[in-house]
Amino acid sequence: MEVSELENMARSAAEEIAALSDAGELEQHRVKWLGGKGLVRRARASIKQYEGDERVEFARRVNRVAEDVTRVLEAAAERIAAEATARRIAEDWIDPSLPSTAPRRGALHPVRVVELRCVEIMGRLGFEQAEGPEVETSYFNFDALNIPRDHPARDMQDTFWVDEQRLLRTHTTSVQARVLARAGGKPVKVVVAGRVYRNEAVDATHLAMFHQLDGFWVDRGLTFAHFKGVAIHLARELYGERRVRLKPKSYPYTEPSVGIDVECGLCGGGGCPACHDSGWVTIMGAGMVHRNVLQEFGYDPDEFSGFAFGWGLSRMTTQMYGLSKLRPIYRGDLRLLRALDGRPALCV
Structure with missing residues (x-):
C-alpha cells in the first residue's frame, strides 16, 4: 500500500x-x-517492504x-454522545419549578428525642x-450495687439470664x-442512657x-441539699414551673x-391517662449513694458522698407526648410516629 493512497x-x-x-x-x-x-494495520505490515530512510519516513507517515x-474518531464519539444526551433531555424534559416528589x-424516634433532651x-x-x-455480669448489675443474692430481682421470673454469671442488664445503674x-x-459526674430488660408480662x-x-x-x-437542688432543677427544665x-x-x-413527682398538667375532668387522677406524676427515683456501694469501689464514705437518680425514658416519653399506653411507641407504626414528629415533647 502506498502512503499517498493511505493519506x-x-x-x-x-x-x-x-x-x-x-x-x-x-x-x-x-x-x-x-x-x-x-x-492502518495493513499499512504497518507494508513497512517491511521499504529500506533505510524510506522505511523510516513510511512508518512516520x-x-x-x-x-x-x-x-x-474520538471527536465524533464525543459529539454523537452529546447529541444523544441532548435528545434524551429534550424527550424527557421536566419543569424544575414543579413541586418536588422526593420521599x-x-x-x-420520640424516645430518642426525650433522651437527647435529658x-x-x-x-x-x-x-x-x-x-x-x-449483656452484663451479675457483679456489676447486682453485687456491686448492694443488691443481695436473696433479692427478688435476681429471680429468673424478673431477669433474663444468659448463664449463671451473665444477664441482660435490668437497669442502667450497672454502668x-x-x-x-x-x-x-x-470524683465522677456521669449520665447514662440506654436499653434495659425485665422479664415482665x-x-x-x-x-x-x-x-x-x-x-x-x-x-x-455532697449533701442531700445538693441532690435536691439538682433534682428540682431537672424536673423544672423538663416539665416547666410545676410543683415538685x-x-x-x-x-x-x-x-x-x-x-x-411533678404536678400533673393533664387533669381536667377525670380519667387522666398520665396520673390516673392522683394529680401527680412520678418521674424519677433517687437518693444518696449507699455507703456499701462507695466502699465497694474504694471510696471512704466518711470523706466521699454522692447522689444518684434515674428514670424510665420510655415512660417519660409517654408522659411528655400525652400517650396513655407504652407499647405503641415501640410498634414502629408510622402513623403514630408521623403524628408525633415535630410535636413539642411536653404534654404533662
Whole structure:
C-alpha cells in the first residue's frame, strides 16, 4: 500500500466520520481503520517492504495517519454522545419549578428525642455521658450495687439470664458501677442512657425491653441539699414551673432514697391517662449513694458522698407526648410516629 493512497483515504474517512450521527456506524469506521484487520494495520505490515530512510519516513507517515484517524474518531464519539444526551433531555424534559416528589425524610424516634433532651440538660450541669454493655455480669448489675443474692430481682421470673454469671442488664445503674470501678477513687459526674430488660408480662404500661436514664455524682462534701437542688432543677427544665414533691422510697443502692413527682398538667375532668387522677406524676427515683456501694469501689464514705437518680425514658416519653399506653411507641407504626414528629415533647 502506498502512503499517498493511505493519506487520501484518511482524508475521505475524516469527512465521512464528521458527518456520522449513529454510534453503530462510527464503530464500523473504527474497525475499518483501527481494527485487527484494518487499513492502518495493513499499512504497518507494508513497512517491511521499504529500506533505510524510506522505511523510516513510511512508518512516520503511517503513524501520523493513525493518530489523525484516532483523533477524528474520538471527536465524533464525543459529539454523537452529546447529541444523544441532548435528545434524551429534550424527550424527557421536566419543569424544575414543579413541586418536588422526593420521599418523606425520616425523623428521630420520640424516645430518642426525650433522651437527647435529658442528656443535653444534664450536660449543662457538667454530667458526662457514659455507656456500658447490655449483656452484663451479675457483679456489676447486682453485687456491686448492694443488691443481695436473696433479692427478688435476681429471680429468673424478673431477669433474663444468659448463664449463671451473665444477664441482660435490668437497669442502667450497672454502668454507674463500671464507672466507679474505673474511677480509682476519684470524683465522677456521669449520665447514662440506654436499653434495659425485665422479664415482665407485657401490658399497656410494661414491656420486656425499655429505655432508662441514670445520673450520679460522687465527690467530697455532697449533701442531700445538693441532690435536691439538682433534682428540682431537672424536673423544672423538663416539665416547666410545676410543683415538685419528694416522697420516701427504698432502693438497695441509695440511702436515704426518694421518689420525685411533678404536678400533673393533664387533669381536667377525670380519667387522666398520665396520673390516673392522683394529680401527680412520678418521674424519677433517687437518693444518696449507699455507703456499701462507695466502699465497694474504694471510696471512704466518711470523706466521699454522692447522689444518684434515674428514670424510665420510655415512660417519660409517654408522659411528655400525652400517650396513655407504652407499647405503641415501640410498634414502629408510622402513623403514630408521623403524628408525633415535630410535636413539642411536653404534654404533662
